Amino acid sequence: MNVSQRSRLLPGGGMWITFSVAASLLLFATDGASGRGPFDRKPKDPNDAENRPTTFASGALARSNQPFWNIEGAPALADVRRTPPAAAKAKKGPAAGKVAEVPAEPPIDQPAVGDPLAVSKLELLQQEMVAGIRARGIDQDFLRFRSYLGSKLYGSNAPHTGSELTGNCRLSWYDHMLRNPLPAVAESEQFTRHLHEAVLAGSQGFAQVLATARRKLDLPDRPLVKTAEAKSPAEVLELVEQAIIAAKVAHAAALAPLSKSEVRELQASLYPVLTSQNNVGHTLGDRMTGRRMVDLLERMDRDAMFQGAEALAPLVNKGLLQQLAKIPDEGSVVVAGVTGRVLRKIDTPAGAIIVGGRGKNVYRFDEMGDVACVIDLGGDDEYYEGVANLEHPVRVILDLAGNDLYRGRRPGIQGSATLGVALLVDVEGDDVYDAQDLAQGSCVGGVGMLVDFAGNDRYNALRRAQGSALAGLGILLDFDGQDDYHAAMWAQGFGHPLGFGLLDDVKGKDHYYCGGLWRDSYPETPGYEGWGQGVGAGIRQVANGGIGVILDGEGDDVYEFDYISHGGGYWCGVGFARDFSGDDQYIGSTIKGYHGGGRGEPQFQRFGCGFGCHYALGFCFDDTGNDYYRGAIMSMGFGWDCSVGVLCDFGGNDKYDAPGHNSNQGQGAQASLGILFDYDGDDTYNSYGSGYANPGINYHTQPQCGGNFSFLVDYGGDDTYQCGAQNNSYIQRGSAGGFIIDRPKQQATAENDAEPKSETKKDPKAEQTVKASGS
C-alpha cells in the first residue's frame, strides 16, 4: 500500500499525518547514513544534562540512528505489513526463501477474516502516535521509557534475582514485544488474525496452530505434520493406532529429563499446589512448592510434549472422521466400564482402542482400564471422567455424532491433561461439557485439546478450563453453534507460565462468562476474581507469564468477566482477545454470580479489555460491529507498572462505558503505555480518564522511567466524551504523554488537513486542548 492509499484511509487530517510521517521517515533514511537519528539534537554536549543518558541503554539508544519506536530486534513497520507471496518469491537470497518457508504464518495478501484494512489502520495509529510524540518533543522521554523497560527485562533475566521479578519461564516473544511496544500492536493484530485463519483452514490449519504455539513458547520449529489420508475405515484405525503410539513415545520423551522422584513429586503436588488450593488469581497459596513445580515443569521436554500433540493432530481431520463413520455395525465386544454396544476392541502396546456403536453408550473411564482411545460412531452418549495423567498419558475421544454429555469431577478430563496428552473431538450434536478443574482443552504440564465441530454446546467448569495452559498447550476450538462458556477463574484462553491457552469460537452467538465466584484479592475494591478470556499471566513470586488468546469469528457475542480479564497480560505475560465480527458486548463485572444467583459483591471490575499489569502486555481487538465495552477502572487500553495495554476497535458505533471512573480508556500509569484506538463510527467515551497521562509515578524513578504515555485515538464519527473533550479535537491530557486525538471524517473536513498550530487550555482538569486547525 502506498502513501496515497494510506491517506485515503485516514479520515480528516489523514493527509497531514501521512505527509509528515512520510517526511520524517525519509529524513531518517537519509540521515541514517551519517549515523544520526532523526531525533538527535546536534551538536551534543556530553556535559549537558539534557543530553546525558539516564541509563546506559537509553544513552545508547539516544545515540543510535534508529527511530524511537523501533529498535534492534523489532520488526520494522514494513516487515510487519504482510508481503504478497509473489513479492516474497521475487526477493533474492536465502532470507527471502526462509520467509516463504515459515510454516505457521501463511503469506496472505488480503486478510481472510476480520477487517480487511486492519493492518493499514494500525499503521496509521502508529504513525499518529509517532507524530504526536514527536510534535510534543517527548521522543527522548519515550526512548527512556523503552530503555527502562529493556533495562528492567535485562536486569531481571535470571532465575533468581533477589527480587520478586525474576526471569524464570520468561518467553522471548513477550520480551521482544515489551521492548518494542509500538510495533507490538501491529504484530499482535497479525498474530491473532493468522491464528484464526489457521483455525479456519481445517486439519492442516490445526497443525499450523500447533506450530505457532510452539514458536511462541520458544520451542524449536518442526516440519508441519502432513494431513493424513485414508481410503478406508481400516486405514483410519491404523492411523489412530500409530498416532497413539507416537503420542505415547513423545510423552515418555517429555518426562525423560525428570527423575522418578521428581515425576512423583509433580504427580502428587501439581494439582493441589497449582490449582485446588487457590482461589486468588495472582499467586499461589504455597509459593515455595509452586516455584518448585514450575521449575520441574520447565525442565520437562516440552518440545517432545508438543510432538505428542502433533502426533494426534491428524485426527482432527473431517475427512478421516468421515471415513471412521463408515465402520460397519458389526461385532460386539464386552469392555469393562462401557454400557451399550461396543463394536471392536483393538489392543495396542500403547493402550486399547475401542469402537462404540451407533446407539447410546455410557463410558465410565475409571472402570475401563488401559483404554487410550474411544471412537464412538453415534448416539447420545455419556462420558464420565476420563483423566489424562501419568497413569493414562494419552487419552483420545472421537465422537462422531449425537448430543453427548461429558461429565466428571477429576482434574484432567474432557480433552485435558496433567502430565499427559489428550484430544477430544466431537463432530456433531448439542453437547454438554461439565467439569470442575482442569477440563475442556486445558493442561498443566502437557497438552489438552478439545475440538467441537458443530452444535450448540455448553461448557461448564471451575478453574483452568476452556483453553487454559500451564507449561504446555491448551486448546478449545468450537466451530459452530451458539455456545455458552462458563468458568470461574483461569479460563477461556488463559496462559500461565510456559503455557499457551487458546479458545477460538468460529461461528455463532456465544456467551462467555468468567468469574463470579471468588472475591478478588484487592482489599480496596469490591468484585470477583476472573482471570480469563485471553489473558497471559505470571504467578507472582513464582514465575513469568504465558500466552493467552481468545478469538471469536462470527456472531454477536456477549463476554462477561470479572477482574483481570479479557485481552490482558499480568506479571510478565501477554494476552490477546479478538472478535472478528458482530455487535459484541464486553461486560466488565459479571451480571450474576457464578452459580446463577445474585452477586454478593457490588458491580465493579478492574483490569479488562486490553490491559497490561506489572511488566505485561494485553491486546484487545474488535473488527466490526457496534460494540459495548464496560469496566470500572484500569480497563479499555490500560497499562500499569511498565506495561502495555491496547484496545483497538476497527469499526462501528461503539460505547466505552466506565462512568464516573478516571483510570481507563487509553491510559498508561506507573511508567506504562495505554492505547485506545477506535476507527470510524459515532462513539461514546464515558470516563474521566480518557487518554490521561498522570505526571506522577511512584513505582519507578523519574525521569529514568520516561513517564506515562496515554493515547485515545479516534478517527471519524461524532464522538462524545465524558471527560470534556470535544469531537474532532487534539488534546493534551495530563502530562505531555497524554493524548486525545479525535479526527473528523475526510469528506466533512477536507480543509482540515493541516498541522495543529496552537494549543489552548480548555477542559476542567486544565489539560491543554488542541483543536485541529479549522475544525
Add this chain to the structure above:
Amino acid sequence: MAAHRNRVAWFLACGLLVGGASAADSKPSSATGGKSAAQASAKQNSADKDDEAQPQPSTKHLDEDQAKVSTEDLRVDGPVGKMGPAASAAKSVAPPAKSAASKKTFEKLPPIDQPAPKPTAPVTAPTKPAEAAAKVEPKKVAEEPPLPELSKEMAATRERLRWVLAGYAHQAFSTQEHTPADIINLCMAYGCQTDVQHGGQALNGITCLCWNYPCSGYELIEAVGGRLAARIGYGYQARPGQLLAVLALSRVPLTYPVRSGTKIGTVADLVDYEKLHCRIAGDQSLRLIGLAHFIPLAETWEDSLGQKWSLEKLVKVELDRPWAESPYGSTQRLLGLSMAMHQIARTTSAADNATFKRTGKYVEEFQDYALKTQNADGSWHSAYFAAVGPSRDYVGSFRATAHIMQWLAFSLPAKRLDNTNVVRGVEYLVKFLTDQSNRWQLPAQSPDVLEAVACGLSALSFYDQRVFAPYDKVEEEKKKAEEEKKSNLEKPAPQARAEATETR
C-alpha cells in the same frame, strides 16, 4: 592411594576372568534341571557344532504352576554367563569364587561380529539368558595372528575403562524402585550381566524384563492381539522395538522365554510382533537392530497391513529416511544398519545386492564423517553430526559422544579401533564417567541421563570386548607361566639339597 591400588589390582585380576560365573559351571537354574532353552537351541544348532556335547532339550511345555517354580529359580545371585556387549570387565569385580568359574568359558565369549544364533525350538522353561547364549556360541573359526603388544597408554586406558564399567555396575537397581524403562537402559549397558535387586535377591536384568517382573508397578510385557509384545510409553519402552533391540545387542537367544500373566512365549514372539508392525513411515531403527540380529537375511514376511517385508526392504526404508528425522542424531539408525551389515557379511549371497552395497558404503562414509566431526577432546557436539566444535551443553555433548561411540565401537572394523580418534573418544567417555561417578548415582537419575550413561557404558563395553579382551587371555597365560617359573625357582634343586646336607 594404596586402597585404590589394591582395588585396581583386584579388578585387573578379576578382569582376566571376564564376566563371572559361566553357565556351564553354574548349577542348573531352572526347574527343569538344566534342560534349558539354551540347550534346546544348542541341539538345534548341533549340526554346526558337532564337536560340542549338547544336552538333550526338553520338549515338555510348562503349565502355570511349573512356570511359577521356574520364576523362583530365576532369582539367582551373581553373574550368569557371558554374552552381549558387557560380558567383559563390568562384572569381573564379582566375588572371586564366581569369577573363577568363568575362566573356563572365557574362550566362548562371542565377538559381536560372529553370527547370531539360529532360531530354535520353543523353550520349555525360562533360564538365565547368558546360560542360553553360552550354549549357542559357535566355535572359533581359525587361528588368529598373534596380537601386537598393548602399549602402556592403551593398557592404562583399559585399566581406567574397566574401573568405570565396574564402578557403575555396582550401583543398585531394584524392581521396587525402577521401571522397566530403567532396566532396559541398564541392560543396554551390561547386557546379560545386568543385575537388579528383587525382594532382596539379585535377579538377572534380562530375566526381569522377559519374565515380566513388576518393576515399580509397571509390567512390560502384555498380550496384544494374542501375541506377546512390550508396552510403549513412560516407564516402558521409550520407542517401539527398544526391548528387542536391547535383547539383540545382549545376544539373548530367540528361544529365551517371555511371558505375560499365564501366557508364555519366547523372544521369537516379540520378533514376530515387531515384524507385523514394520511400517514405511516413522522411525524403524530399533526394529532394524532387533530384526537384523534375530532373523535371517533371506526371510520375508507380511506386516499386519499385508505389506511384504524383508530385511532388505527394512534397510532400504531406513536408508531412505532423512537422517534429521531420526532421534539421537541418527545414531540408532546407523547402529541398525551396522547390525544389518554384520548379517550381510555372513551371507555370501548378499554380497552383490545393490541395497546392501549401498548400506555398506553409507555406513563407511558416515564412519569417516563422524571421525571428521569429532572435537579435539574426543567429544562430539550436542547436535551430533549437525554441528562441529565444543558445545555449551555439557551433558548433551556427552550424550552425543556416547551414542556415536556406541555405534563406532560396534561397527568399525577391528583394524580401525585403535585409531587415535576412536581412542580419544573412549578416553573422553572414561574421563567423563569417572568425573561424574560420584555425583551420578544412576539409580536416582532421570531416564535421559540414565540412557546417555548406559549408551556410554555400552560403548566402553563394546570397545573393551573388541580391543582389550583378546589380550586378557594372553596376559593370563603369561602370568601363569611366570608363576610357574617363580615356583620352580623357589623350589631348591635336588643336587643342591644334597650338598647342603653334606656340609652339615
